[in-house]
Amino acid sequence: MRPTRLSRSLLLLACIGAFAPAHADTVIDNANGYTLNSKNELVRFASLAFDDKGRILAVGGAKEVAAKAKNARHIDVQGKTVLPGLIDAHGHVFGLGEMLTQLDLSTSATLAGAVKAAGEYARANPGQAWLRGRGWNQEIWKLGRFPTAAELDGAVRDRPIWLERVDGHAGWGNSRALQLAGITKDTPDPAGGKIVRDANGNATGVLIDSAQDLVTKVMPEQTEAEARRVLDRSLQQIAKMGLTSVHDAGIDAGNDRLYRDYADNKKLTTRVYGMIGDVGKDFDQLSKKGPLKTYANDMYALRAVKLYSDGALGSRGAALIEPYSDEPKSHGLLFRKSPDIYGLMEKAMRKGYQVNVHAIGDAGNRQILDGYKKLAGSTATGTLRHRMEHAQVVTMEDITRFKEIGIVPSMQPTHATSDMNMAEDRVGFKRIKGAYAWRTFLKQGSKIACGSDFPVESPNPFYGIHAAVTRQDASGKPAGGWYANEAMTLKEAFRCFTLDAAYAGHQEKALGSLETGKWADFIVIDQDLFKMPAMDIHKTVVLQTWVGGQQVFGAK
Numbered sequence: 001m002r003p004t005r006l007s008r009s010l011l012l013l014a015c016i017g018a019f020a021p022a023h024a025d026t027v028i029d030n031a032n033g034y035t036l037n038s039k040n041e042l043v044r045f046a047s048l049a050f051d052d053k054g055r056i057l058a059v060g061g062a063k064e065v066a067a068k069a070k071n072a073r074h075i076d077v078q079g080k081t082v083l084p085g086l087i088d089a090h091g092h093v094f095g096l097g098e099m100l101t102q103l104d105l106s107t108s109a110t111l112a113g114a115v116k117a118a119g120e121y122a123r124a125n126p127g128q129a130w131l132r133g134r135g136w137n138q139e140i141w142k143l144g145r146f147p148t149a150a151e152l153d154g155a156v157r158d159r160p161i162w163l164e165r166v167d168g169h170a171g172w173g174n175s176r177a178l179q180l181a182g183i184t185k186d187t188p189d190p191a192g193g194k195i196v197r198d199a200n201g202n203a204t205g206v207l208i209d210s211a212q213d214l215v216t217k218v219m220p221e222q223t224e225a226e227a228r229r230v231l232d233r234s235l236q237q238i239a240k241m242g243l244t245s246v247h248d249a250g251i252d253a254g255n256d257r258l259y260r261d262y263a264d265n266k267k268l269t270t271r272v273y274g275m276i277g278d279v280g281k282d283f284d285q286l287s288k289k290g291p292l293k294t295y296a297n298d299m300y301a302l303r304a305v306k307l308y309s310d311g312a313l314g315s316r317g318a319a320l321i322e323p324y325s326d327e328p329k330s331h332g333l334l335f336r337k338s339p340d341i342y343g344l345m346e347k348a349m350r351k352g353y354q355v356n357v358h359a360i361g362d363a364g365n366r367q368i369l370d371g372y373k374k375l376a377g378s379t380a381t382g383t384l385r386h387r388m389e390h391a392q393v394v395t396m397e398d399i400t401r402f403k404e405i406g407i408v409p410s411m412q413p414t415h416a417t418s419d420m421n422m423a424e425d426r427v428g429f430k431r432i433k434g435a436y437a438w439r440t441f442l443k444q445g446s447k448i449a450c451g452s453d454f455p456v457e458s459p460n461p462f463y464g465i466h467a468a469v470t471r472q473d474a475s476g477k478p479a480g481g482w483y484a485n486e487a488m489t490l491k492e493a494f495r496c497f498t499l500d501a502a503y504a505g506h507q508e509k510a511l512g513s514l515e516t517g518k519w520a521d522f523i524v525i526d527q528d529l530f531k532m533p534a535m536d537i538h539k540t541v542v543l544q545t546w547v548g549g550q551q552v553f554g555a556k
Contacts, residue, residue: 025072031082035514050520054549085244085521086461087501090451097234099455103133119155131161149205169312192335239553242542244521250277250306263296269552273505275306305348310364318361325428349379356387413468449504450496466538468493520549
């Protein structure tokens with residue numbers, strides 16, 4: 001069959017390779033291009049030129065761009081849609097890689113299916129001393145309870161197996177795992193955690209939040225070779241999704257070392273904005289020279305800290321002011337008393353770091369808002385764009401405080417469509433009005449930084465844009481959208497995955513839009529995002545991903 005013009009173009013791109021030497025200038029021609037500008041205007045373009053360092057020279061019509069890049073190579077994208085590279089403002093890069101290399105239970109529709117998958121995984125991996133996985137969700141299984149170690153023993157008895165819940169805030173182990181962790185009837189609940197027990201006080205097999213540390217601390221440490229394999233898998237998936245920048249929400253000194261090594265050796269195929277996990281020994285080591293604002297041509301930054309206020313809604317670990325509507329004896333879990341977490345926040349602030357705190361319940365959000373109000377002024381860090389990660393269930397009066405104090409809500413649209421099966425059961429009709437309240441935040445002028453929280457959710461940003469615009473799942477449910485009054489417009493959703501996500505990382509002058517002087521981070525997709533039906537946005541396929549003028553992914 002005779003090759004088409006598009007297939008010849010794709011063949012040319014394949015031959016160029018991910019990191020082939022660039023020409024002096026390159027022009028992307030015949031593009032159906034869209035970008036935002038600093039005035040929040042949606043701008044159309046047909047051509048995009050960038051130099052050999054990956055900086056944009058011109059964006060606009062074919063003739064005007066060609067005039068500014070006279071001796072360039074030209075790549076014809078055959079009318080395909082070109083967008084700025086999308087940014088995920090909250091993900092877990094190594095966690096994604098681990099999920100891709102371990103047992104994935106995210107598609108398990110029943111408890112029996114999950115147990116069967118665990119058994120099959122154990123048989124397929126006879127050499128693994130510890131079996132690991134992630135992704136189960138008892139709400140989907142309609143159990144009305146957590147799974148048990150005894151149920152998991154039916155599939156795996158000879159070796160320890162540890163399976164994290166989809167949100168990472170609970171773990172499920174077999175009896176062997178609990179035994180190796182030394183968990184008995186007399187083991188107390190740790191601060192900020194809970195051992196789920198039966199009527200006799202015996203551990204049933206599920207540990208919530210910090211109680212998971214009882215198991216994870218006895219697991220073998222990850223080797224550097226394993227960490228590199230995990231990172232490689234994650235970067236491949238991220239590039240395939242059209243993400244050109246990711247904010248990694250909680251890294252340690254080992255992760256930092258690998259990121260710098262990958263950046264130095266041009267193996268880092270997405271930009272990483274790192275948040276140091278907590279302010280312990282790793283922070284003390286990494287912060288000796290202060291925040292790393294940029295490294296290797298903006299491929300890496302380490303200028304933020306990630307802390308936790310509470311747990312997650314699905315495991316009833318999110319801290320609520322009033323009890324859970326579906327468990328009146330529980331308020332969830334604040335991980336630390338206010339003076340303690342404020343001390344951690346202040347330590348990071350006084351070192352000049354942006355502070356980004358996980359807060360899901362209304363009590364967790366209020367605790368941290370009070371801390372920001374107290375500390376941002378006294379530490380002179382009010383301009384650091386401190387963030388609330390998730391801002392998931394917030395009282396209506398506290399939503400206004402985000403704008404007043406200057407806190408960026410870092411939110412994940414697919415959390416709403418994943419949680420809609422249980423969220424109102426957890427918090428009731430009144431509190432749900434301040435939950436996943438994107439429109440309310442936008443109306444008051446807050447800049448929302450959008451992400452996915454992968455691997456809790458898929459890293460596919462088009463799933464997030466779809467959820468933001470429709471408030472529906474991929475099957476179009478519920479009709480009309482779940483609390484559709486809080487939906488975003490398409491332009492707003494596009495912005496929160498581009499310019500506003502860049503803003504949340506102090507990078508809006510270099511990333512987030514296709515404008516002269518910025519990095520040539522862009523994607524080519526198979527459909528026109530701004531003309532296709534909103535219900536189909538999640539079906540969008542990324543054909544090419546470019547970072548700094550280098551192609552890092554091409555669909556085969």
